Amino acid sequence: MSAGTAEGPGTPAAGAPRIVVGGILVRGGRLLAARRTAPAETAGRWEFPGGKAEPGEDERAALVRELREELGVEVRPLVRVPGEWPLTAGFVLRVWTAELLRGVPEPLEDHDELRWVTPQEAAALPWLDPDRPALAWAAGRL
Numbered sequence: 001m002s003a004g005t006a007e008g009p010g011t012p013a014a015g016a017p018r019i020v021v022g023g024i025l026v027r028g029g030r031l032l033a034a035r036r037t038a039p040a041e042t043a044g045r046w047e048f049p050g051g052k053a054e055p056g057e058d059e060r061a062a063l064v065r066e067l068r069e070e071l072g073v074e075v076r077p078l079v080r081v082p083g084e085w086p087l088t089a090g091f092v093l094r095v096w097t098a099e100l101l102r103g104v105p106e107p108l109e110d111h112d113e114l115r116w117v118t119p120q121e122a123a124a125l126p127w128l129d130p131d132r133p134a135l136a137w138a139a140g141r142l
């Protein structure tokens with residue numbers, strides 16, 4: 001809700017950032033990295049799968065929806081990585097750990113490769129820069 005502006009209650013403040021939410025899935029000491037296919041400036045870079053929360057959509061619900069669409073799996077968000085990281089104009093990245101409930105992740109949308117990587121292997125991949133702090137946080141807990 002905007003605080004004390006003329007926009008009225010419930011109206012997002014002008015310029016309020018929209019959220020991109022990414023998910024950290026962990027299996028046997030490895031985390032799931034996904035290689036983007038688009039847009040061109042991000043193609044070939046690695047990230048945590050996820051996407052944009054719709055206006056008004058809870059970010060956990062957005063993560064569940066995005067991982068269903070992109071990977072074909074059902075997940076349950078667990079813990080939000082402390083912090084958020086600015087993206088291109090108007091978006092911020094937030095990252096959650098998530099439990100894999102059902103399914104085997106497949107690169108159905110937005111990615112051409114998925115890889116379960118150790119922290120050492122992850123560090124050697126060309127990640128999108130905004131993901132690096134969340135990657136470091138996760139790697140320290142594996």
Ligand SMILES: Nc1nc2c([nH]c(=O)n2[C@H]2C[C@H](O)[C@@H](COP(=O)(O)OP(=O)(O)OP(=O)(O)O)O2)c(=O)[nH]1
Nearest residue numbers: 020022042047048049050051052087093128130131
């Ligand atoms: N999904 C995701 N996007 C990230 C991460 N790090 C990062 O910089 N980004 C950027 C890449 C994209 O420009 C943007 C997210 O867009 P997206 O294409 O994944 O979102 P979306 O699935 O909702 O796509 P759309 O509605 O635009 O079609 O955020 C990350 O860890 N996960």
